[in-house]
Amino acid sequence: MIVMKFGGSSVADAQRIRHVIGIVKTQLGRKPVLVLSAMGDTTDYLLQAGSNALQNGEVSIQQIEKLHLDTIKKLKLPNQARNEIISLMEELKRLLSGISLIRELTPRTKDFLVSFGERLSVRIAAAFCNSQNIPAIACDAWDVGFFSDSNYTGAELIKESWDIIPSKITPFVKKGILPIVTGFIAKDSNGSIATLGRGGSDLTATMIAAACKAEEVQVWKDVDGILTADPRIVNKARPVESVSYDEASELAYFGAQVLHPRAMQPCIKTGTPVLVKNSYNIDAPGTRIVASIDKKSVPVRAITFRRDVTLVDIVSSRMLGQYGFLAEVFSCFARHCISVDMVATSEVSVSLTLDAAQDITAVKKELSRIATIDIKTGMAIVTIVGNVKRSSEILARAFRTCQLIGVTVQMVSQGASKVNISFIVNDAEAVEVVKALHIDFFQSMKD
Numbered sequence: 001m002i003v004m005k006f007g008g009s010s011v012a013d014a015q016r017i018r019h020v021i022g023i024v025k026t027q028l029g030r031k032p033v034l035v036l037s038a039m040g041d042t043t044d045y046l047l048q049a050g051s052n053a054l055q056n057g058e059v060s061i062q063q064i065e066k067l068h069l070d071t072i073k074k075l076k077l078p079n080q081a082r083n084e085i086i087s088l089m090e091e092l093k094r095l096l097s098g099i100s101l102i103r104e105l106t107p108r109t110k111d112f113l114v115s116f117g118e119r120l121s122v123r124i125a126a127a128f129c130n131s132q133n134i135p136a137i138a139c140d141a142w143d144v145g146f147f148s149d150s151n152y153t154g155a156e157l158i159k160e161s162w163d164i165i166p167s168k169i170t171p172f173v174k175k176g177i178l179p180i181v182t183g184f185i186a187k188d189s190n191g192s193i194a195t196l197g198r199g200g201s202d203l204t205a206t207m208i209a210a211a212c213k214a215e216e217v218q219v220w221k222d223v224d225g226i227l228t229a230d231p232r233i234v235n236k237a238r239p240v241e242s243v244s245y246d247e248a249s250e251l252a253y254f255g256a257q258v259l260h261p262r263a264m265q266p267c268i269k270t271g272t273p274v275l276v277k278n279s280y281n282i283d284a285p286g287t288r289i290v291a292s293i294d295k296k297s298v299p300v301r302a303i304t305f306r307r308d309v310t311l312v313d314i315v316s317s318r319m320l321g322q323y324g325f326l327a328e329v330f331s332c333f334a335r336h337c338i339s340v341d342m343v344a345t346s347e348v349s350v351s352l353t354l355d356a357a358q359d360i361t362a363v364k365k366e367l368s369r370i371a372t373i374d375i376k377t378g379m380a381i382v383t384i385v386g387n388v389k390r391s392s393e394i395l396a397r398a399f400r401t402c403q404l405i406g407v408t409v410q411m412v413s414q415g416a417s418k419v420n421i422s423f424i425v426n427d428a429e430a431v432e433v434v435k436a437l438h439i440d441f442f443q444s445m446k447d
Contacts, residue, residue, distance in 0.1 A: 038117025
């Protein structure tokens with residue numbers, strides 16, 4: 001058994017759905033389970049419809065209706081499928097009418113709202129499969145064991161899902177039926193729909209694969225796997241053949257468009273391989289994510305960066321030789337619910353980075369009692385993911401490259417996983433730094 005997950009761009013319209021089912025058809029001998037996101041921009045359309053209902057009292061799903069009904073027509077699906085989709089859309093209109101009447105859109109209601117995208121896409125895909133003589137069934141995630149807590153917009157699956165999922169999925173697979181499961185959503189103990197937050201659809205796929213002890217999980221995207229750098233800024237970026245779970249997690253956290261770290265947790269627990277493939281270029285081998293790999297060949301796997309970062313320097317000579325300085329600093333950030341990305345410390349100072357969207361006014365006021373606070377905005381994190389055994393070489397080459405192009409590194413941190421080295425530069429310099437590092441590590445003949 002394998003699990004195949006396709007994102008929204010992969011199932012954006014009738015042509016893409018035909019293409020995706022064609023890919024699935026080639027894998028039928030491996031007993032696939034299919035996980036789908038909402039079609040194209042449907043989630044954005046749903047959120048906009050919710051906003052219009054909330055602010056203007058307007059109930060309209062014109063874009064959503066057109067996309068899905070046009071797709072049904074182009075795929076020549078039977079009336080039964082069309083009626084099922086129309087029924088869901090009527091339910092959606094009732095929800096929007098309720099939002100427009102009470103002028104309230106809570107996190108719970110928002111999760112209910114966006115769930116329609118996945119629920120619509122799996123029903124269309126299942127109907128098309130059956131029309132192509134591929135026995136298939138559309139499954140809302142909760143019908144195959146996806147149950148969560150009530151942390152709406154960012155729910156966590158409960159541990160019982162590990163046992164329920166295989167008990168629901170395996171019978172379909174054994175009968176030769178293709179389960180097509182909604183990504184991204186679950187239900188809580190009250191029966192309310194909850195979304196799984198960032199990386200939610202990928203998490204659905206990896207959870208099914210891990211719980212069912214699948215051979216592998218394939219995550220189909222619109223890139224040729226994990227690349228050595230962002231191809232939008234490095235035109236010679238190339239796919240990486242394989243990376244470890246730790247390396248993939250670091251790349252995702254620091255900006256690369258791969259699986260979100262939380263989505264890989266189920267596979268890390270069971271050792272299930274993840275294959276990242278391109279649904280627009282199916283002949284590309286993709287990138288395999290596994291527990292461990294041979295790292296002898298190259299010092300660096302990939303380079304990524306994250307913009308819009310704030311650098312905070314906290315210095316307190318009064319705390320020299322005193323215990324509790326670091327505890328006080330991080331307790332303050334915790335009390336104000338502010339997440340920290342990178343950290344570098346000495347006995348009397350701490351440098352750390354935050355997402356620029358986070359307001360640290362209250363933190364600055366509180367910590368000013370014990371320290372001097374210097375805040376720099378407009379920064380970027382550049383992250384090099386590679387072989388820990390060659391970290392000295394990586395650092396030397398990275399700093400030399402920055403020196404050659406006249407860029408000053410303002411902070412350095414090596415993650416606990418020991419597979420990443422990250423440093424801070426001015427946001428305006430980040431692209432130039434990534435390009436220069438890519439030339440040195442991947443486009444030269446030194447390795």
